[in-house]
Structure formats: C-alpha cells, structure tokens
Amino acid sequence: MAESFSDKIKNFLSESRRVLLVTRKPSWxxxxxxxxxxxxxMIIIGTIGLLITMIGYLIMGNSGL
Incomplete structure (x- = not known):
C-alpha cells in the first residue's frame, strides 16, 4: 500500500533529525x-573550461565572435 503524503513528510523529518543528531562540527x-x-x-574545472574554449577558438577561428 502506498504511503500517504503526511507519512512521507513524517518519515523525511525523522530521517533528517536522525542525520542531524549524528553530525558533528569539523575540526579546523x-x-x-x-x-x-x-x-x-575549482581550479581544475576552470582550467578545463579555458582549454576547451581555447581549442574552440583555434578550430573555429575568430569568426565565432
């Protein structure tokens, strides 16, 4: 039998509370x-994006601007 909407909300809240009880503040x-x-x-992803953009400019030339 399918859960009702209120049962899903109660289940979500109890699971969320359980997770919050076992979490702790990280050390410095x-x-x-x-x-x-x-x-x-972030640096790696930015570098990959820059390389892809540069390759695109090299392949397409400056006509894409």
Whole structure:
C-alpha cells in the first residue's frame, strides 16, 4: 500500500533529525583540508573550461565572435 503524503513528510523529518543528531562540527584541520580540495577542484574545472574554449577558438577561428 502506498504511503500517504503526511507519512512521507513524517518519515523525511525523522530521517533528517536522525542525520542531524549524528553530525558533528569539523575540526579546523578538516575544514582547511576541505577548503583546499574544493579550491583545487575549482581550479581544475576552470582550467578545463579555458582549454576547451581555447581549442574552440583555434578550430573555429575568430569568426565565432
């Protein structure tokens, strides 16, 4: 039998509460590591985008502007 909308909401809220109870604040070392990894990822993705754009300009020439 399918769950009612209110049962789905109650289930979602109880699962959300359970997750929030087991979470903890990261240490400063963990925070710095996450920031470094995020920054490196942004640089990599930006570099890939720049390379794709440059290759597109080389292939299509400046007529695309």
């Amino acid at each position: 070392k963990e925070y710095k590591m996450a920031a470094k990894i995020t920054g490196i990822g």
